[in-house]
Amino acid sequence: MTVKSLITLGDCIQLAIEKIANSGSLSPEFDVELLTEFVFGYDRTKQIVLRDQTIPEIKSQVFWQVIERRCAGEPVAYIIGEQEFWSLPFQVNKHTLVPRADTETLVEVVIKRIGVKKKNTTFLDIGTGSGCILLSLLHENLSAKGIGCDISTEALKVARQNAQSLNLLERVQFLEVDVLNDNAATVLEEHGPFECIVSNPPYIPDDDIHELMHDVKDYEPVTALKGGQDGLLFYRRIVSTVGSFLRDGGLLAFEVGIDQADAVASLMDAVNFKQVEKFNDLAGIPRVVSGYYAK
Secondary structure (H helix, E strand, O other): OOOHOEHHHHHHHHHHHHHHHHHOOOOOHHHHHHHHHHHHOOOOHHHHOOOEOOOOOHHHHHHHHHHHHHOOOOOOOHOOEEEOOOOEEOOOOOOOOOOOHHHHHHHHHHHHHHOOOOOOEEEEEEEEHHHHHHHOHHHHOOOOOEEEEEEOHHHHHHHHHHHHHOOHHHEEEEEEEOOOOOOOOHHHHHHOOEEEEEOOOOOOOOOHHHHOOOOHHHOHHHOOEOOOOOOOOHHHHHHHHHHOEEEEEEEHHHHHOOOOOOHHHHHHHHOOEEEEEEEOOOOOOOOEEEEOOOO
16 A cells, blocks of 8 residues: 555555654554544544545645655654643743643642632742643632743743743743853842742753654754753752742642652651652653642
8 A cells, every 4th residue: 555545544544654663662552543633623532433535635645745854853843833731722832842731730739739819829930931830720710810931032932932822921920041141140039038939940961862762852842851970960950049939838849750759759858848748740750749838
C-alpha cells in the first residue's frame, strides 16, 4: 500500500500510525488521532464513523505533510499549536515547553495546600513559559491574581495569548525577568509579597541534555531545560532569594526531576521552610516539593 493509493480516511489513519510508530513515537495512535482532528476537523468518534469516507487530494496532501513532520520528531503540540493541560487548551510553540501531565501534580498540590476559596490569593510563577501552571491556578481560584515571569520575551507573548483566550488577562501580569540575575529579587519584591510561589524551573543537568528524547532536545527550548551542572541551579537561586518576596507563612512549591526531591527538600529545610513535603505524580515518582516559609 502506498500513500498515492489511499482513498479512505481509515486507510490514511492506519498507514500514518505505522509510519509514526516506525519513526520511534511512543504514542502513534494518539498522535495520529490528534493530527487527524487537526487536519480534517474530525474527533475520535467521527474518525471511526467516517473511516470509509474518500479523502480529497488537497486534504490528503496536508495530512501527509503533518505526518512527515511528526515522523521527523516534531512534537504534535507544536504542529497543531496547542496542548491540553488541566482540561484547558493552551497555545504553545517552539519558545515554550510542551505542558505535560506530570506538571498537573504541581497544580493539584497547590490547590490542596492553598485551597480555591481563599480570597485575594496572590501567585507568582517563576519560569512561566506558556503560563499553564499559573493560569490553571487562576482558573480554579476566581478571586486570585498572579504574576508570571520568564526570561523569554517570546514565551511571555504566548502566555499573554493564553491568558486572553482563557479570559484571565485582567487578573494576571507577565514580567520579563531572569531569576539568576542579581536584580531579579528586587524586581519581584516590588510586586510582592506573594501568598504562593510556584515554579517548574529548568532541572536537567547540562551534560544530560543530549540523552533526552529526540523530540525534546531538538525541538523544545534548551533554556527551559538546562538546570546547571547538577540540575539544581535554579532551585538554589530561588530558595536563597525567595524570602524577600514570599509572604511569611507563604507556600513555595516546585516541580522536580527524577531523584531530585530529597535534594530540593534539603535546600528548603536549610532556609526556614516548614512542613516541607514531597508528592508523587501518577507514576509514583516524587514530582513536587513544597513548604511554608517562616521568617
